[in-house]
Amino acid sequence: MITNKPVCVTGASGFIAAHIVKELLARGYCVKGTVRKNPENYPFLLQLPGAAERLELVKADLLCVGTYDHAVSECDYVMHTASPYEINVKNPQTDLVDPAVNGTETVLESCLKSGNVKRVILTSSIAAITDEPDSMKVYTEKDWNTMSSLDRNPYHYSKTLAERAAWDFIMQKRPAFDLISINPLMVIGPSLGPSLNTSNRMIRDIMIGTYPGIMDINWGFVDVRDVAKAHILAMETAAASGRYLCSEESMHMKALVALLKSSGFEKYALPKLDLSGKAGTLLMKLLSFTQPRDTGMYIRTNIGRTMRCDNAKIKRELGISFIPVKESIIEAVKDMVKWGHLSPPKK
Numbered sequence: 538m539i540t541n542k543p544v545c546v547t548g549a550s551g552f553i554a555a556h557i558v559k560e561l562l563a564r565g566y567c568v569k570g571t572v573r574k575n576p577e578n579y580p581f582l583l584q585l586p587g588a589a590e591r592l593e594l595v596k597a598d599l600l601c602v603g604t605y606d607h608a609v610s611e612c613d614y615v616m617h618t619a620s621p622y623e624i625n626v627k628n629p630q631t632d633l634v635d636p637a638v639n640g641t642e643t644v645l646e647s648c649l650k651s652g653n654v655k656r657v658i659l660t661s662s663i664a665a666i667t668d669e670p671d672s673m674k675v676y677t678e679k680d681w682n683t684m685s686s687l688d689r690n691p692y693h694y695s696k697t698l699a700e701r702a703a704w705d706f707i708m709q710k711r712p713a714f715d716l717i718s719i720n721p722l723m724v725i726g727p728s729l730g731p732s733l734n735t736s737n738r739m740i741r742d743i744m745i746g747t748y749p750g751i752m753d754i755n756w757g758f759v760d761v762r763d764v765a766k767a768h769i770l771a772m773e774t775a776a777a778s779g780r781y782l783c784s785e786e787s788m789h790m791k792a793l794v795a796l797l798k799s800s801g802f803e804k805y806a807l808p809k810l811d812l813s814g815k816a817g818t819l820l821m822k823l824l825s826f827t828q829p830r831d832t833g834m835y836i837r838t839n840i841g842r843t844m845r846c847d848n849a850k851i852k853r854e855l856g857i858s859f860i861p862v863k864e865s866i867i868e869a870v871k872d873m874v875k876w877g878h879l880s881p882p883k884k
């Protein structure tokens with residue numbers, strides 16, 4: 538343990554943050570988690586091993602300046618994970634960009650005011666690296682998404698602006714703390730709480746027949762428990778610095794569907810039609826206009842392209858080894874059945 542003071546985790550109710558809280562408690566840390574509702578609304582956090590003795594939940598909102606002052610006041614380390622993770626929203630500026638960017642600045646201002654904070658670990662995203670993978674490229678921490686906007690992949694835009702705002706804050710205000718960003722790809726795996734996360738939902742959608750066929754699309758996956766560990770290793774590793782792409786490996790939709798079929802989930806409405814050729818890609822681009830606006834945009838900017846990321850830096854500098862993606866996918870599916878997000882497999 539590198540601190541006896543509480544570690545602050547913003548957005549503690551979230552899919553990733555809940556695992557960070559669990560792992561911090563397991564390692565003996567005290568945790569101050571920020572949430573939007575009263576603490577009794579989060580029994581899945583309050584019942585974690587060690588929570589009764591070492592977890593405090595405090596209320597804070599990204600859109601209220603100063604609400605994080607209390608949460609970070611006694612802390613050496615702050616994990617800023619809170620940010621809206623939704624693909625389709627009514628108003629991208631107020632629903633995504635404002636809470637992501639203003640919220641990040643608000644949290645950093647509170648850290649500056651506290652005078653105690655030594656390091657902030659920001660949960661950024663692959664979304665801040667690219668929104669339209671170039672199949673000829675292997676992405677690294679040097680890459681930045683320069684293409685998203687309020688009209689084009691606005692979630693990606695919110696994450697890019699928020700991470701930029703964080704690095705600009707460090708450059709301009711030169712605080713006593715340093716900043717590290719963890720940039721995960723698609724985070725999947727078991728959930729500690731009852732909500733269905735956007736990334737697990739994508740797997741569920743494939744299983745309930747949302748897509749007419751198998752598309753030429755691939756995703757870089759990473760297990761939620763590894764993302765939590767990466768945050769804690771970034772806190773504990775004094776020499777850690779900069780950005781860390783956080784992903785196990787990519788999987789094509791064809792391989793994902795084959796994995797689900799061969800793992801006892803063949804009776805779900807898995808897509809059968811192979812639309813992964815050139816004609817299928819063209820058809821899917823046309824059909825994408827029938828999807829909700831931003832899902833359609835995501836399909837059009839990712840289909841027919843291969844996403845490849847270099848995870849050497851996080852392995853080398855934080856010493857992380859990843860849970861195999863196939864295991865995470867199967868566990869995610871079983872967990873969605875457990876929470877009732879998917880019906881149990883038919884015999």
Ligand code: NAP
Nearest residue numbers: 548550551552553573598599619620621622662723724736
């Ligand atoms: P999540 O389960 O939806 O968690 C989002 C968290 O942010 C929740 O705790 C939510 O609180 C909080 N939040 C949203 N708006 C807020 C506001 N105005 N004020 C205070 N809190 C607010 O999503 P997640 O997957 O764990 O995402 C956590 C972080 O990881 C986000 O920054 C996301 O961009 C990033 N990320 C996620 C993935 C992924 O695949 N899941 C990949 C890369 C990066 P409520 O519970 O009250 O709504």
